[in-house]
Amino acid sequence: MKLSIKKEILTESLNQVSKAISTKNIIPVLSGIKFNLTMEGLFLTCSDDDITIEVFIDKKDINEIEEVGSIVIPGKYFIDIVRKIPSDIIKLETDGLRIVLYTNNAEYNLNGINANEFPNRDLDTIKTPIYIxxxxxxxxxxxxxxxxxxxxxxxxxxxxxxxxxxxxxxxxxxxxxxxxxxxxxxxxxxxxxxxxxxxxxxxxxxxxxxxxxxxNIEMHIFSNTILFKFNNILFQSRLLNGTYPDTSKLISEECLLQITSNLNELYNVIDRASLLTSEKEKNIVKMETTNNELIISSVSQEIGKIEERMKVEKSNETEVKIAFSSKYMMDALRALKSENVILLLNGEIKPIIIKTPNNENLIQLVLPIKTF
Amino acid sequence: MKLSIKKEILTESLNQVSKAISTKNIIPVLSGIKFNLTMEGLFLTCSDDDITIEVFIDKKDINEIEEVGSIVIPGKYFIDIVRKIPSDIIKLETDGLRIVLYTNNAEYNLNGINANEFPNRDLDTIKTPIYIxxxxxxxxxxxxxxxxxxxxxxxxxxxxxxxxxxxxxxxxxxxxxxxxxxxxxxxxxxxxxxxxxxxxxxxxxxxxxxxxxxxNIEMHIFSNTILFKFNNILFQSRLLNGTYPDTSKLISEECLLQITSNLNELYNVIDRASLLTSEKEKNIVKMETTNNELIISSVSQEIGKIEERMKVEKSNETEVKIAFSSKYMMDALRALKSENVILLLNGEIKPIIIKTPNNENLIQLVLPIKTF
Missing domain, CATH: 3.10.150.10 (DNA Polymerase III, subunit A, domain 2)
Incomplete structure (x- = not known):
């Protein structure tokens, strides 16, 4: 294999393919990047048993293809070297099982592995993928x-x-x-x-x-794997075996009380209340309604207590007390994009449904924690 | 104790004093911040046995001093709360051994410790400090x-x-x-x-x-401690006991060969050569002169080898081979501020002196590693 290529193009492709470099280091060849240079262009492949990524660099994006061939290069070291090299053009050449990268003043020799030892993943596509x-x-x-x-x-x-x-x-x-x-x-x-x-x-x-x-990105679904195809990239993931639990009954259509509040304000109040909570104790924060106010509080026997009040809009005069993990609630709120947020409450032991006004496409649900 | 103060002023002082908050948590009072409010202003003190910091906020920077007094507040929690509170003015009030921070909509109660339990550090000054x-x-x-x-x-x-x-x-x-x-x-x-x-x-x-x-910063030197004084801050450190080794003979006046090169270029070449080295193997990089070139190289049996050449200026025709820790050399080069760097070499087992042209005030020295 012998070629010269712009550093910029090689770096971008290396960044993409490297997401599948195995960090476990159990099988040495999986910590490498397979280079396969054909007259059509350069195929880079990484695989960590869980995912496989193949990036193709077309011949028009390669300065010169002098000799086709293939080899597996130690991934992490090669990427670090390419990133730190000052020259715009990188020349690569194999010498037996070594790969030599050279610039005007420098020569980098890396020990490679025979490309035949790289696992052969089936990256086939189907005729009718799903487009998103x-x-x-x-x-x-x-x-x-x-x-x-x-x-x-x-x-x-x-x-x-x-x-x-x-x-x-x-x-x-x-x-x-x-x-x-x-x-x-x-x-x-x-x-x-x-x-x-x-x-x-x-x-x-x-x-x-x-x-x-x-x-669009294409999804090619097989019985044990899924292949995503976009630009010049193939990304294959294994699928998980088993039946996913039916969660449809968790999301109730009815609700006892609907609270509407400013999303950022609610997030910040819960964030401050969470300062006294700890992962070990499930980050418990309490929420209580009184009239048109929400009282958010947290207590730590050792450190102290926090109580904040904020104005909210309520759908009716029902009052609700409920406790939840501040971490889970904040994760859910962060995923929403809107000025306001709606909380649907069905009592202190029923799931809290979190969504935004006029949008049924994204629903977040947090189970309460029994404390009262 | 009862006061109100601008959040901005309190935050700045908390950031300064918190550098001495003990993270070891063995003695609870040392993970706290001592507040001592007098009619003159507010003294904040932290101490972790190794250093003590006292920051003074003058009464003119405090909105209102309603009641003088003192208490130790749990440091980390208090700082997190103050940082995240949205209001510009913070009201603080002690209630027995509790400290209450309140804003319009919120009340934060933290369990404090009696100020008498905070260790009493002697932060005296002397009449003739040294100014730098x-x-x-x-x-x-x-x-x-x-x-x-x-x-x-x-x-x-x-x-x-x-x-x-x-x-x-x-x-x-x-x-x-x-x-x-x-x-x-x-x-x-x-x-x-x-x-x-x-x-x-x-x-x-x-x-x-x-x-x-x-x-200027003032240095007040005592037998076991040193006190630095600047702005409204006192910073006390303990001193180390014992006799510091005499290193004056290490820095030789003579030299076999003087190499002058571009500082950044030398740094980057060594940085790249170090990519194949590891901490475990002392990050060994080799340097060799031939004519007016420096050859920097590194070898890893497992991964491969790197060799770079760069033009340098030599004081004479002596050729030198030497090996050193790339980490130590890079640390030394990073501390210099100049376009060019001078390396003074006295043979492969003698210290490498690193300095910049026309500047004898800063000298870096790296011991070589015997490999040839």
């Missing part, structure tokens, strides 16, 4: 992924459930203490119902390499 | 402290040696592998020779609260 606008797709992940579980005790909850019926995509994440649900209308009707669970951490990595162009 | 310009003082610390030892095995090396004879102040830090020495001419001649060692981590904390005004 890139920005909408990123929003889905940003507004739901935080609610997925980080505990491996129930693996299925570490994913985001993608459910498509006809032209309605419903995305749900829950760790069984809170839930986020986003509903999107697709541009076309899907023939077969889709019900899959994608690891949320893989989706978060994916959002990091999706740009903000007003274009 | 603030900027010059900060430069001394920034250009030497990194070379002090972090190991407690030889406590004396964790400090910076301040040595004053007549009007010459010499500051030295060394961890026995590298050394930094800064020499300053004071405005006045000191009567008695000073030779003290101040813990470098305390000096680093001190530089964080010294502003950039063109004013």
């Amino acid at each position: 606008n890139k920005k909408i797709f990123k929003n889905i992940i940003n507004q739901t992924a935080f609610a997925a579980s980080l505990q491996e005790s129930r693996p299925i909850l570490t994913g985001i459930n993608f459910n498509i019926k006809e032209n309605i995509l419903e995305c749900i994440a829950t760790d069984s203490y809170r839930l986020s649900k986003k509903t999107i209308t697709l541009n076309e009707v899907i023939e077969h119902e889709v019900n899959i669970v994608i690891p949320s951490k893989n989706l978060i990595e994916l959002t990091k390499i999706i740009d903000d162009e007003d274009e | 310009n603030k900027k010059i003082f900060k430069n001394i610390i920034n250009q030497t402290a990194f070379a002090a030892s972090l190991q407690e095995s030889r406590p004396i090396l964790t400090g910076i040696n301040f040595n004053i004879k007549e009007n010459i102040l010499e500051c030295i830090a060394t961890d026995s592998y590298r050394l930094s020495k800064k020499t300053i001419t004071l405005n006045e001649v000191i009567e008695h020779e000073v030779n003290i060692v101040i813990p470098s981590k305390n000096l680093i904390e001190l530089t964080k609260i010294i502003d950039d005004e063109d004013e």
Whole structure:
């Protein structure tokens, strides 16, 4: 393999593909980047068993292709070197199982691995992928992924459930203490119902390499994997096995009391009340209505207590006391984009539904904590 | 105690005094801030056994002093609350051993501790302190402290040696592998020779609260402590016991070869060569002269090798090979401010002296590592 390429182009592609470099270092070849130079262009591939990313650099973006070939290069070191090299053009050449990167004054020799040792992932596409606008797709992940579980005790909850019926995509994440649900209308009707669970951490990595162009991303769904295709990038993730819990009954249509308040103000009040709370004690903050005021409070036997009042709008004269995790409530509020927020309350042991006015597409739910 | 004060003024003073809040939490009162309100103003004090800071807010900067008194307030929580409160004016009032902070809509109650339990540090001053310009003082610390030892095995090396004879102040830090020495001419001649060692981590904390005004800082030296006085702040540090090693013979007047090169370029070349090195293996980088070139290289059996060349100016035709820790060399180069740098070499097992042209006030020294 022998080529010369603009540093800028190589760096951008390395940043994208490197999201799949294994950091576990158990299998050395997986901490590398596979370079495969053909007359059509350069394919870069990384894979960590959980996700595989392939980035293609077209021949028109390569200064010179002198000799095709392939090799696996130690990922982290190569990326660090390319990033710190001062020259605009980078020349790369293999010498047996070594890769030599050279500039006018310097020579960088890295020990490579035979490309045949790199696992062969099937990155096939299908004829009828599902199309979603890139920005909408990123929003889905940003507004739901935080609610997925980080505990491996129930693996299925570490994913985001993608459910498509006809032209309605419903995305749900829950760790069984809170839930986020986003509903999107697709541009076309899907023939077969889709019900899959994608690891949320893989989706978060994916959002990091999706740009903000007003274009679509393609979803190619297989029985055990999903392949996302956009620009010159293929991103494959495994799917989680198992049945995602039915959460539809949690989100009640009825409600005892509806509270409308300024979103930022409510967030800041809860943020301050949370200063005396601790993760160990579930970050408990209490909320109580009296007339047209909300009283937010927290107590720590050791440190002290906080009490703040704020004006809100109530749908009726019912008064409600409820306690919840300030962390979960703040996560939910951060995912909303609006001036005002609506809290739907059904009593102190019923889920709190959080949404914004005139928008049924995004629903956040936080379970209360019994303290009263 | 009862007062109201602008949030901005209180926040600035809290930031300054909080540098001495104990993070060890062994003695609860030391994780607090002592408030002592007199008719003259408010004294804030923190102490962690190693350093004590007292900040004074004059009565003219306090909106209202309603009742004098004192109390110790839990430091971290109080600072977080004040920072996040939206109101411009903060009202503070003690209620027995509780401190109540209130705004229009909120009440924050924190459990305090009796001010009598706060350790009584002697913050006396002397009549003839030593004066140093603030900027010059900060430069001394920034250009030497990194070379002090972090190991407690030889406590004396964790400090910076301040040595004053007549009007010459010499500051030295060394961890026995590298050394930094800064020499300053004071405005006045000191009567008695000073030779003290101040813990470098305390000096680093001190530089964080010294502003950039063109004013002096006062040094009040006692047998076991030093008190720095500036603005409305008293900063006391303990001194390290023991005799600081005599390092004067390390810095040789003679030299076999003098190399002059661009400072940034040399730094970047060593930075790139260091990419293959590791802390575990002492970050070894090799340097070799041939004609008017410097060859910087590094090797890692596992990963590969790097070799860069750069043009330099040599004082004579002697050729030298030497190896050193890239980390120590980069630390030393970062402390210099100049376009060019001078390396004085005396052979592969002799210290490397690093300085800038026409400046004998700052000398960096790095010991070589034997590899050839």
